[in-house]
Amino acid sequence: MTSSQMHIRGMLASLNISAWSARKYDKKVTKETNEAHNADADAGRYNKKLLPGDAPSYKALTQHVSQMRLEHYKMTLPWSDEGRRVLPMKEHAHYTETMRKMFIEADALLNAFVADYPALRSEARHKLNGMFNDEDYPTDIRKKYTFKIEYDPIPTGGDWRVELSQDELAILAARTEERVQSALAEAQADAVKRLHKVLAKMVERLTAVKVTKDRTTKDGKFIAGGEVKDATFRDTLVENARDIVDVLSRINLADDPELEKFRKQTEALANSVTPDELRDVPEIKEDTAKQAKEILDAMTSTYGASFFAPAPKQ
Numbered sequence: 001m002t003s004s005q006m007h008i009r010g011m012l013a014s015l016n017i018s019a020w021s022a023r024k025y026d027k028k029v030t031k032e033t034n035e036a037h038n039a040d041a042d043a044g045r046y047n048k049k050l051l052p053g054d055a056p057s058y059k060a061l062t063q064h065v066s067q068m069r070l071e072h073y074k075m076t077l078p079w080s081d082e083g084r085r086v087l088p089m090k091e092h093a094h095y096t097e098t099m100r101k102m103f104i105e106a107d108a109l110l111n112a113f114v115a116d117y118p119a120l121r122s123e124a125r126h127k128l129n130g131m132f133n134d135e136d137y138p139t140d141i142r143k144k145y146t147f148k149i150e151y152d153p154i155p156t157g158g159d160w161r162v163e164l165s166q167d168e169l170a171i172l173a174a175r176t177e178e179r180v181q182s183a184l185a186e187a188q189a190d191a192v193k194r195l196h197k198v199l200a201k202m203v204e205r206l207t208a209v210k211v212t213k214d215r216t217t218k219d220g221k222f223i224a225g226g227e228v229k230d231a232t233f234r235d236t237l238v239e240n241a242r243d244i245v246d247v248l249s250r251i252n253l254a255d256d257p258e259l260e261k262f263r264k265q266t267e268a269l270a271n272s273v274t275p276d277e278l279r280d281v282p283e284i285k286e287d288t289a290k291q292a293k294e295i296l297d298a299m300t301s302t303y304g305a306s307f308f309a310p311a312p313k314q
Helices: 003-009 027-036 056-075 089-131 166-207 236-251 257-271 275-280 282-303
Strands: 010-018 023-025 047-049 084-088 146-153 209-211 228-230
Touching (some): 010 056, 010 089, 056 084, 056 089, 056 236, 084 089, 089 146, 166 236, 166 257, 166 282, 236 257, 236 275, 257 282, 275 282
Antiparallel strands (some): 010 084, 023 047, 209 228
């Protein structure tokens, strides 16, 4: 796929969120603590929690902000520039509608937190006591939060509007094309690895066992271990598989037929069972693990084991 083809199939999306951390490094308390223990000046740092631990409106807003980032990453693919990710055109409508709803909820949660903020700050004054500092608290807390998405076209080799020689333009165009091709490969690899990861997790959890340990009951009775039991798993084992195959139906940027084949096989498998069936019916659990392993092995055979190997540590 050329850069111009990729230009048509996707765009770059940046999710820009700023949020108040409700934490503050306190130099004075840090200095006092280190001196009290006769420790070096850089032995530790004291970071104050500026709000009470049970501030539900702040907690709900913070959790929602984290979920917004997760959804953005789930529906997009990697790009080389910091903060920007590839949004396939097939995913655009779903992405914009999902993020629109999340922005509306973020505004509602922010309104609730802004309303609670004066009371939370007052409560923090009592909890922090001598460590409380008015300057740690923004006067207008709402201004500490912004939520926005920016879109940019994927660059092509012809995106140059400067006075350069033909030779210089050719070099820049070639470099841009090389960069876009590298980004496409990375983005497509990410999509493949997402499916591989969820299948590997399914095989691991459905075949895992645990051996009970020796233990003594409260009344002093000794019970020998050694019993082999199936390991437990959460409902998300199946839910995550269903979720990823839904997303991959829209973010297979290169229209890789092999990935689509494995996606459909995983979709059929995930939709054929429920978590309770996997827990309660050993035959279903064993057969599901077997089918997941077959898809996993086929992916490894198609793309190569090295494709899924962890990146070497720097």
